[in-house]
Amino acid sequence: MTVKDSKTEKVKKFLNLVGKRRLWIQTHDIPDPDALASAEAFRVIARHFGITARIVINGFPVRRENNALIKECKIHAHSIDAIKIRSAKRSAWVFVDCLPGGGNVTLHPLAPGDLFLAIDHHGRPDDTWKTNPKAFVVADPDVGATATMLGKLLLNLKIPVSPRLASAITYAIITDTQDFSRGASKDDLEVYGTLFFQTNQKIISRLRNTTKSRSYFQTVYKSLVNTYTYRHVSWVFIGKVDGREFPAEMADFILSCERITWSLALGHTPHRLYISLRSSQPNAQCGQIIQKLVKNYNSTAGGHNQFAGGFILLDVSDNPEIISALLIKRFLRLILRLPKYAEIPMGTSLVSK
Numbered sequence: 001m002t003v004k005d006s007k008t009e010k011v012k013k014f015l016n017l018v019g020k021r022r023l024w025i026q027t028h029d030i031p032d033p034d035a036l037a038s039a040e041a042f043r044v045i046a047r048h049f050g051i052t053a054r055i056v057i058n059g060f061p062v063r064r065e066n067n068a069l070i071k072e073c074k075i076h077a078h079s080i081d082a083i084k085i086r087s088a089k090r091s092a093w094v095f096v097d098c099l100p101g102g103g104n105v106t107l108h109p110l111a112p113g114d115l116f117l118a119i120d121h122h123g124r125p126d127d128t129w130k131t132n133p134k135a136f137v138v139a140d141p142d143v144g145a146t147a148t149m150l151g152k153l154l155l156n157l158k159i160p161v162s163p164r165l166a167s168a169i170t171y172a173i174i175t176d177t178q179d180f181s182r183g184a185s186k187d188d189l190e191v192y193g194t195l196f197f198q199t200n201q202k203i204i205s206r207l208r209n210t211t212k213s214r215s216y217f218q219t220v221y222k223s224l225v226n227t228y229t230y231r232h233v234s235w236v237f238i239g240k241v242d243g244r245e246f247p248a249e250m251a252d253f254i255l256s257c258e259r260i261t262w263s264l265a266l267g268h269t270p271h272r273l274y275i276s277l278r279s280s281q282p283n284a285q286c287g288q289i290i291q292k293l294v295k296n297y298n299s300t301a302g303g304h305n306q307f308a309g310g311f312i313l314l315d316v317s318d319n320p321e322i323i324s325a326l327l328i329k330r331f332l333r334l335i336l337r338l339p340k341y342a343e344i345p346m347g348t349s350l351v352s353k
């Protein structure tokens with residue numbers, strides 16, 4: 001395994017500065033397996049340095065697989081609303097699978113304070129952090145999962161990895177990279193391969209075979225009957241959803257349809273319209289396309305080449321269906337390279353009712 005020592009050294013240096021401060025590990029809002037496994041891995045790293053850290057999150061997952069990971073791997077996560085911090089000077093923060101200031105993470109009013117570490121594989125770190133001696137950023141856009149970065153740290157630091165943690169990390173790598181098909185690197189494969197022998201396969205099989213609620217099937221049905229395709233492009237306005245997880249899952253699912261290479265899924269909660277974009281084309285630039293889709297809206301969006309996500313903040317007067325129709329038009333115009341006054345194709349239903 002290639003030992004990228006500068007990253008390990010940075011983490012050590014950060015942990016040495018923590019001293020008597022309380023250490024909080026925060027994931028992006030509504031964490032996915034990658035965020036959860038990374039948070040737990042960092043907790044174990046901190047403990048190795050004699051520091052008791054707490055994992056805090058904003059919004060628990062709705063997806064059963066993700067809740068199963070919390071339960072099966074015994075990850076103790078606290079809600080960010082429930083923690084009490086009086087002085088920023090007595091806290092230090094670690095952000096995993098996100099960057100403080102990124103639109104996908106809701107910070108505590110006193111965070112990130114004057115000492116923090118961020119470990120992430122997406123987003124672009126703030127330039128001002130470079131000159132801040134107490135802002136530690138370990139960013140690696142080339143790896144498929146943040147859990148891979150944490151796995152490397154554990155291995156470099158020779159910290160024993162429990163079967164539970166090994167299961168969480170390997171599961172995170174396969175879900176975040178979709179079985180090494182999406183944005184995976186040599187590092188992902190190496191960490192997966194090394195930790196695989198320490199995993200508990202019973203835990204993994206329970207994670208991969210969770211039961212689902214009735215309402216889940218109802219939403220899948222609603223999504224499928226509202227999916228339209230035109231040539232290699234598909235899109236769906238799902239309507240009301242529980243959170244951002246479902247549109248993302250649907251965008252992935254519909255992308256698996258033969259001949260479809262672009263998939264857009266939209267769904268809303270009372271305050272947000274969630275957008276998930278996927279492409280199987282290697283240079284799809286989904287991250288840039290989604291920015292163009294949400295342009296002029298009060299929004300946050302970003303992503304990689306083959307997948308991107310974001311949301312638009314909805315006002316009481318906003319109609320998510322109308323906004324979605326507009327975003328779909330923008331999307332089709334871009335992907336199909338339609339001239340300005342060309343008619344937008346209606347598309348055909350993916351399934352018949």
Ligand SMILES: [Mn+2]
Pocket residue numbers: 034035097121144145146176
């Ligand atoms: Mn991730």
